[in-house]
Amino acid sequence: MSAVETKIVTRRVGVVPPFDLEAYRADSGCRALEKALSMTPAAVTEEVKRSGLVGRGGAGFPTGLKWELTAREEAESKYLICNADEGELGTHKDQLLLEGDPWRVLEGMTIAARAVGAGKGIIYFNEHFRSIAEQWEEMIRAAEQASLLGDDILGSGFGFRVKVCLGRGLYIAGEEMALIASIEGRRPTSRDKPPFPTQHGLFGLPTCVNNVETLANVPDIVERGADWFRSIGLEDDLGTRVITLSGDVKEERVREVAVGSSTLAEAIETFAGGTRSGRPVKAVQPGGGTSAFLAADALDTPIAQQAIARAGSSLGTAGIIVYEEGHSIVDAAVSCMEYYGRESCGRCAPCRIGTVRMLEILKQVQAGQARPGSLDQLRRIGYACAVSSTCGMGQAFPEPVLSALKLFPEEFESQLVAAPNATR
Amino acid sequence: MPPSEANWKPYRDLLRKFGPLEQDDVFRVLGAIQDAYGCIPREILQDVSERLHRPLAELYGAVTAYPGFRLAEPEADR
Amino acid sequence: MKGTFTLSIDGRQVHAEEGQTVLEAALAAGIDIPRLCWDPRLTPTAQCRLCLVRLEGQPGLVTSCTEKAQPGMVVVTEDDEIREVRKTILELMLSEHRLSCQTCDMDGECKLQDYAYLYGADERAFGLREFDTDPPNYTARDEAIRYDSSLCSQCERCVRVCSEVQGLDILTLMGLGSAAPQVSTAFEMPLQETDCEVCGNCIGACPTGALYERGSRGMGQLKNLEKVVTTCPYCGVGCQIALYVNRDLGRIVRVGSEIGLVPNDGSLCVKGRFGYDFIHSEDRLTHPLVKRNGRFEEATWEEALDLVAGKLGDIKSEHGPDAVAGLSSAKCTNEENYLFQKFMRAAVGTNNVDHCARLCHASTVAGLARAFGSGAMTNSIEELPRADVIFVIGSNTTECHPVLGAMIRRAAQDGRAHLIVADPRKIELTRYAQIHLQQASGSDVALVNAMMKVMLEEDLWDHRFVEERCENFEAFREEVLRTDLEEAAHVTGVPLSDIRRAARLYAGAERAAIIYSMGITQHTTGTDNVLTLANLAMLTGNVGRESTGVNPLRGQNNVQGACDVGALPDVYPGYQKVDDPDLRRKFEEAWGVTLPVEPGLTVVEMMNAAADGDIKGLYVMGENPMLSDPDIGHVKEGLERLDFLCVQDIFLSETAELADVVLPATCFAEKDGTFTSTERRIQRVRRAVAPPGEARPDWEILCDLASRMGYPMHYEHPSDVMDEIASVTPIYGGVHYERLEGTGLQWPSPTADHPGTPYLHKGRFARGKGRFHPVPYRPPAEVPDDEFPVVLTTGRKQEHWHTGTMSRRSRVLDWLLPHGELEMSPALADRYDVGDGETIRVISRRGSVEVTARVVDKPRPDSVFMAFHFREAPANVLTNPALDPIAKIPELKVCAVRLEKVAGEAEGEQEQ
Numbered sequence A: 001m002s003a004v005e006t007k008i009v010t011r012r013v014g015v016v017p018p019f020d021l022e023a024y025r026a027d028s029g030c031r032a033l034e035k036a037l038s039m040t041p042a043a044v045t046e047e048v049k050r051s052g053l054v055g056r057g058g059a060g061f062p063t064g065l066k067w068e069l070t071a072r073e074e075a076e077s078k079y080l081i082c083n084a085d086e087g088e089l090g091t092h093k094d095q096l097l098l099e100g101d102p103w104r105v106l107e108g109m110t111i112a113a114r115a116v117g118a119g120k121g122i123i124y125f126n127e128h129f130r131s132i133a134e135q136w137e138e139m140i141r142a143a144e145q146a147s148l149l150g151d152d153i154l155g156s157g158f159g160f161r162v163k164v165c166l167g168r169g170l171y172i173a174g175e176e177m178a179l180i181a182s183i184e185g186r187r188p189t190s191r192d193k194p195p196f197p198t199q200h201g202l203f204g205l206p207t208c209v210n211n212v213e214t215l216a217n218v219p220d221i222v223e224r225g226a227d228w229f230r231s232i233g234l235e236d237d238l239g240t241r242v243i244t245l246s247g248d249v250k251e252e253r254v255r256e257v258a259v260g261s262s263t264l265a266e267a268i269e270t271f272a273g274g275t276r277s278g279r280p281v282k283a284v285q286p287g288g289g290t291s292a293f294l295a296a297d298a299l300d301t302p303i304a305q306q307a308i309a310r311a312g313s314s315l316g317t318a319g320i321i322v323y324e325e326g327h328s329i330v331d332a333a334v335s336c337m338e339y340y341g342r343e344s345c346g347r348c349a350p351c352r353i354g355t356v357r358m359l360e361i362l363k364q365v366q367a368g369q370a371r372p373g374s375l376d377q378l379r380r381i382g383y384a385c386a387v388s389s390t391c392g393m394g395q396a397f398p399e400p401v402l403s404a405l406k407l408f409p410e411e412f413e414s415q416l417v418a419a420p421n422a423t424r
Numbered sequence B: 001m002p003p004s005e006a007n008w009k010p011y012r013d014l015l016r017k018f019g020p021l022e023q024d025d026v027f028r029v030l031g032a033i034q035d036a037y038g039c040i041p042r043e044i045l046q047d048v049s050e051r052l053h054r055p056l057a058e059l060y061g062a063v064t065a066y067p068g069f070r071l072a073e074p075e076a077d078r
Numbered sequence C: 001m002k003g004t005f006t007l008s009i010d011g012r013q014v015h016a017e018e019g020q021t022v023l024e025a026a027l028a029a030g031i032d033i034p035r036l037c038w039d040p041r042l043t044p045t046a047q048c049r050l051c052l053v054r055l056e057g058q059p060g061l062v063t064s065c066t067e068k069a070q071p072g073m074v075v076v077t078e079d080d081e082i083r084e085v086r087k088t089i090l091e092l093m094l095s096e097h098r099l100s101c102q103t104c105d106m107d108g109e110c111k112l113q114d115y116a117y118l119y120g121a122d123e124r125a126f127g128l129r130e131f132d133t134d135p136p137n138y139t140a141r142d143e144a145i146r147y148d149s150s151l152c153s154q155c156e157r158c159v160r161v162c163s164e165v166q167g168l169d170i171l172t173l174m175g176l177g178s179a180a181p182q183v184s185t186a187f188e189m190p191l192q193e194t195d196c197e198v199c200g201n202c203i204g205a206c207p208t209g210a211l212y213e214r215g216s217r218g219m220g221q222l223k224n225l226e227k228v229v230t231t232c233p234y235c236g237v238g239c240q241i242a243l244y245v246n247r248d249l250g251r252i253v254r255v256g257s258e259i260g261l262v263p264n265d266g267s268l269c270v271k272g273r274f275g276y277d278f279i280h281s282e283d284r285l286t287h288p289l290v291k292r293n294g295r296f297e298e299a300t301w302e303e304a305l306d307l308v309a310g311k312l313g314d315i316k317s318e319h320g321p322d323a324v325a326g327l328s329s330a331k332c333t334n335e336e337n338y339l340f341q342k343f344m345r346a347a348v349g350t351n352n353v354d355h356c357a358r359l360c361h362a363s364t365v366a367g368l369a370r371a372f373g374s375g376a377m378t379n380s381i382e383e384l385p386r387a388d389v390i391f392v393i394g395s396n397t398t399e400c401h402p403v404l405g406a407m408i409r410r411a412a413q414d415g416r417a418h419l420i421v422a423d424p425r426k427i428e429l430t431r432y433a434q435i436h437l438q439q440a441s442g443s444d445v446a447l448v449n450a451m452m453k454v455m456l457e458e459d460l461w462d463h464r465f466v467e468e469r470c471e472n473f474e475a476f477r478e479e480v481l482r483t484d485l486e487e488a489a490h491v492t493g494v495p496l497s498d499i500r501r502a503a504r505l506y507a508g509a510e511r512a513a514i515i516y517s518m519g520i521t522q523h524t525t526g527t528d529n530v531l532t533l534a535n536l537a538m539l540t541g542n543v544g545r546e547s548t549g550v551n552p553l554r555g556q557n558n559v560q561g562a563c564d565v566g567a568l569p570d571v572y573p574g575y576q577k578v579d580d581p582d583l584r585r586k587f588e589e590a591w592g593v594t595l596p597v598e599p600g601l602t603v604v605e606m607m608n609a610a611a612d613g614d615i616k617g618l619y620v621m622g623e624n625p626m627l628s629d630p631d632i633g634h635v636k637e638g639l640e641r642l643d644f645l646c647v648q649d650i651f652l653s654e655t656a657e658l659a660d661v662v663l664p665a666t667c668f669a670e671k672d673g674t675f676t677s678t679e680r681r682i683q684r685v686r687r688a689v690a691p692p693g694e695a696r697p698d699w700e701i702l703c704d705l706a707s708r709m710g711y712p713m714h715y716e717h718p719s720d721v722m723d724e725i726a727s728v729t730p731i732y733g734g735v736h737y738e739r740l741e742g743t744g745l746q747w748p749s750p751t752a753d754h755p756g757t758p759y760l761h762k763g764r765f766a767r768g769k770g771r772f773h774p775v776p777y778r779p780p781a782e783v784p785d786d787e788f789p790v791v792l793t794t795g796r797k798q799e800h801w802h803t804g805t806m807s808r809r810s811r812v813l814d815w816l817l818p819h820g821e822l823e824m825s826p827a828l829a830d831r832y833d834v835g836d837g838e839t840i841r842v843i844s845r846r847g848s849v850e851v852t853a854r855v856v857d858k859p860r861p862d863s864v865f866m867a868f869h870f871r872e873a874p875a876n877v878l879t880n881p882a883l884d885p886i887a888k889i890p891e892l893k894v895c896a897v898r899l900e901k902v903a904g905e906a907e908g909e910q911e912q
């Protein structure tokens, strides 16, 4: 069977000119905002809650609940942050939306702000999105002129303003607590929760942090209603996911599919044209560079969080990275660690040091210089980091290495130097 | 870099663009300074610290944590 | 009251308080959990991840230092998995640590080492790395604090202490998070270029050897050092310090402080932490000295004591006992002060005993006794940061009482307390103040009267409190209402709007505390100033409750105690009047002698009497009037006219140089005893090292002398002296050494089962009703005129203390501030055309001094400031000995001077 697209958030991408308010409006843009402004904030939140939408930033937290928690706090002002720091290896979905249908994302932000009672908004871009960020600055000015942002949006009395931040080359700044610290001008480090940002976020104010794709889903849910949204995807995992196919594929692709509508293998075949060389797939990381490897026998797994988890990995950001036969799994693990190995925020001792040590050891393995004990060391470090670290970074980065060791132990073992002194 | 008048100008210009600085502008201002100068000059960071009532050490610690911020001017511009 | 509940930790039912973390609950129950980054004083940040525990019914592990304890929680602090994870984390830490336990001074108290051992972590598990030896960093040239990044665990305790305890935010981690970020200042500036106060609390917080005291390097590993907890010998805050003794060297090689002890909870200031090397100074007196033919010669104790006893005896029999006078010492213990005054009163037979409290807080004792019935700080240090409004007047708290100053700074920074600062100078605290009233020196009464007039006019006063608890209100009210607000604004130089704002802020507070110090007391109107502050507190009902009160901060470690135990000319121990016949009889009975009837002379009066030839013999114990007293020229004249001067001290001070006999005494680290801190807390002083040479504890010397003069005094140990003090001093009635372990005891504690008194005047004033005093404004004795157009105020610097005999012999303190300076505003500097660092001559009616100018925007444009610690530039050559009529305190805070620019380079020379 071949995979099929279900276009909701990507509906206008490549069809309606982006950054063009007229065109956006002409394509039914802003209607959801108008509707949301006519509803009570609680009703908007309720609708999103009922839709079952969960966050698309990786952690999969129920969006409506997050809004409710933020809305519940009493404070003189609150923040809504759009997390556009997309830095996960093999993930380009947010970028597509930010430049392909930016008005949708802004509309989603405004509705979210209305729902949680936030008067201030921040969108935090990955450093690589500099030119998109510049276009956003302009778009925000246009929105203010069109009364879509400002002190009195569309005459509703609701006020919301958005500021643009441009990241400075740190992947970890995408983690929500580090993101908040970054905006505050502190060292971008995470911290333990509670308190959650919804209670004590940016500058201590209640703060709702949402991913770009999450917010992009909001206008349609508000406009068409929760029931419509619930009709898409699986019963326990609703809507669509914007997947990124990369790695050893013929063509890198970003496509939107209904949750559970196709398997990994189908998506790879249909959208990316199969593997680059035509050789069979050896392994995939289904949820970006920090997700565990799945071996070829798991390719029939549908693209849905539960199923992927059962198979031993996680859907994360739905960045599907493909490795074909012949691709050394050691090399694959090394490139993951090279990417993440310098990204610890440095706060948790095990993550800060563990990333660096693991990368060192992996490189020794890759170079054929590692001793037999090295693999156990990797396992020990990985395990300790995963169970003892504060945030998703320290908990997840060992995944690829640990899973590779489990799935392809012989590839690592064959790289080891035989111990010259066998007694040690 | 000694703080000459010419050196302050880009900073003054960008401050004008920002208008009255708010606390949540701090990271944006740092970015704008980096973009204008190719680095974050010491005197200017000092000024940001005073304007926003933020400890200089804290801002310094933050700036040094990003690969995308520099403290000294890149070699080529010297 | 916070709710308490139980939870289970390692199978034990444990009590916890609401808000406590699992770690806190466990520690309170004596269950240890490893922890490196946790510090009870700081917000937990859970960086080391060693304190992981398992919660039953929850997947995964949580850090116990951040996890709140919940009723019914079931906690497992260790199992095989946790042990393995901890071991791995420790091995990872060790992989980034320069392994140098063999040569590290921290060996013995290093947390990393302890846990590595406990968990059997293999230091080479993840390989050994090379480290740059001593790469340059922000401490590279620091004489006090050093940082070695190769021993750093990145726990950030140092950074957080600097921010959360000290309120300074000097430190940060720098560099990429993953690249072993290092501790630094901004731009790696040397600490001296920052606002660093060199408190060294970063060192105190460091769990490894990464931050250390430069001077302690190589002076002994902690495992081999003996720790003696005692009381800081410097200011009146009374910090608990730990002296670390290297027994092999017989030296104190570092000073620390334990978290959890009052009042300082692990904090110290620069003097307390680094100012200890005077103890082992080469200059210490080691033998009695007798002056023969104008030169000192070493003598035996026998010779020296015989000589002193003989001379004093001769003067007594020839001119009567009142021709002898004694200066006791606020640096000595309570026991020694008690014995000194007993010696003067019982053995010599005169009430001529006083000490330098006269120069700092005599007006406090006089004023507060009149208004409230007790002349001491009403409340406790620990309560002050919890006030809603803190009114700091005439106290440069962060400079002079640094540990308390930092607490106030933190309270103000967090907005927990609103701060009003009234000070002629822009002292550091003004940065955090809601309102700074920059009144002209000596105009305090005008200022506070004006505030009170606003309160009366706007009905912002506490009618009920005034009615029920006070007396003489009407007379006071009439006087205050006579204040002309415009006139007051003019006299003080403070805008009326600010006076109004301050009045409203203070009066509007639920709990307002007044803190003051020498800026209030050292005036000819000192007693008036104190009475006015007492009026202010009573008017608003801010006495007799927690976090309120009138709180004089005592300058020296034991001024409070020296006063308490009667080193004053008019009172016996416990402020019992010498001219009360009943009390005199009581002491005559206790001491077995007939006692003199007339109150004796005060410090300045003694010097005058000496100059007039009425005092023939003077016995000085640990004081240095040649630097501390006003108008030094006159003091010198008096001392030189004496027939006999005996000085008992630890150094050959400026005063000792003039003596006939000098007796070598011991310093605080060489004897047992007690000090009473500014908050009336009686705390133990413990012997840590042997005295140098033949030096002897002051109390022993006094006993021997008394015995030689025919009045045998004998005690086995200072605790016996304290028992005697307790028996004759009601406020110390319950004091006994055993009760002083731990937190000490705050007087009054009249009986052995009385727990001490954190704040005074609860429900009832010590004198019954609080008494209002109508106080009209009077100008200072000397006001600027055409000839002497500038106001000179004097005071202290954080790095030094009193006359510098101790602090200036400390390597670190001397390095930080080697010489005296004259602070002047840029405007004034302009007028005299002097630049920063140039030499300037300061001339008053009494003398002149040359000193380096320091141009800073601190003093008012009409004033200059000078510290009095420096013998090369003795401020007290200039000051005015005019006295407060009641307290006899001289006006050290205000005198009129003229400035002259000095052309040459000459610096610090004096002429008189």
Ligand SMILES: Cc1cc2nc3c(=O)[nH]c(=O)nc-3n(C[C@H](O)[C@H](O)[C@H](O)COP(=O)(O)O)c2cc1C
Pocket (backbone or CB within 6 Å): A054, A055, A056, A057, A058, A059, A060, A061, A063, A083, A084, A085, A086, A087, A088, A171, A172, A173, A174, A175, A176, A177, A209, A210, A211, A212, A214, A215, A391, A392, A393
């Ligand atoms: C190491 C790390 C990096 C992350 N980076 C991003 C990111 O780039 N963009 C993003 O939306 N969420 C990122 N997250 C997830 C955020 O912490 C947060 O959960 C998310 O922004 C919440 O939005 P959502 O509820 O809409 O998914 C990251 C998390 C971790 C642990």
Ligand code: SF4
Pocket (backbone or CB within 6 Å): A172, A189, A190, A191, A343, A344, A345, A346, A347, A348, A349, A351, A352, A389, A390, A391, A392, A393, A394, A395
């Ligand atoms: S797990 Fe890593 S990235 Fe996350 S807070 Fe800890 S050190 Fe920082």
Ligand code: SF4
Pocket (backbone or CB within 6 Å): C147, C151, C152, C153, C154, C155, C156, C157, C158, C159, C183, C202, C205, C206, C207, C208, C210, C211
């Ligand atoms: S210097 Fe000490 S206190 Fe500071 S981060 Fe390093 S180990 Fe922690």
Ligand code: SF4
Pocket (backbone or CB within 6 Å): C232, C233, C234, C235, C236, C237, C238, C239, C264, C267, C268, C269, C270, C271, C272, C273, C401, C402, C403, C404
């Ligand atoms: S504040 Fe006072 S008592 Fe405390 S350490 Fe400093 S000098 Fe000693």
Ligand code: FES
Pocket (backbone or CB within 6 Å): C034, C035, C036, C037, C038, C045, C046, C047, C048, C049, C050, C051, C052, C063, C064, C065, C066
């Ligand atoms: S003590 Fe809890 S993480 Fe360090």
